Amino acid sequence: RKEVEQDPGPFNVPEGATVAFNCTYSNSASQSFFWYRQDCRKEPKLLMSVYSSGNEDGRFTAQLNRASQYISLLIRDSKLSDSATYLCVVPRPGGFKTIFGAGTRLFVKA
């Protein structure tokens, strides 16, 4: 089993839709989690951090379920500019070896 797994998609949604991505992780000792956004042929950039049960920032909500070992990202009222790849990121406890998921591709259509 991979340490971090994501549905690769792609998710194709119309503008205004609500879309959710899940990410499962295998190390139950992990304490902090991140969602990064990566535009085509660009570098990843931090979207949200998740340290406890969840986090909300405008149209974006991240939830953490420790019992089932997954985090989710919910995007409400999707915009064309939300089209990107979303990376789930889980730092390994006690070290520097952060694990990046392969990413979920989202296409928002007009």
Next chain:
Amino acid sequence: NAGVTQTPKFQVLKTGQSMTLQCAQDMNHNSMYWYRQDPGMGLRLIYYSASEGTTDKGEVPNGYNVSRLNKREFSLRLESAAPSQTSVYFCASSDLTGGLDEQFFGPGTRLTVL
């Protein structure tokens, strides 16, 4: 503030050639990282430097060497390039130690080895 800069942006090598990828950050961060990104796979850590003067292997260090020249600069060297090293290489830096903090990435170097 330029953030994290990388040079070159693109490079084509022949098998067996060597090259050094340069990375610099101006955010006074302690930790720096080198990753590679291949289609369908997440970023994989090649080497990291927890602080100035230290370097350690990541998940996929074979075929690479690194130098933490000073607090700002962290270079990645391919001694004898192989086609399997065709990839996009990202340098990153972070402030807090232990990787439990936001990582800031450079724009990447697209390397093709023929």
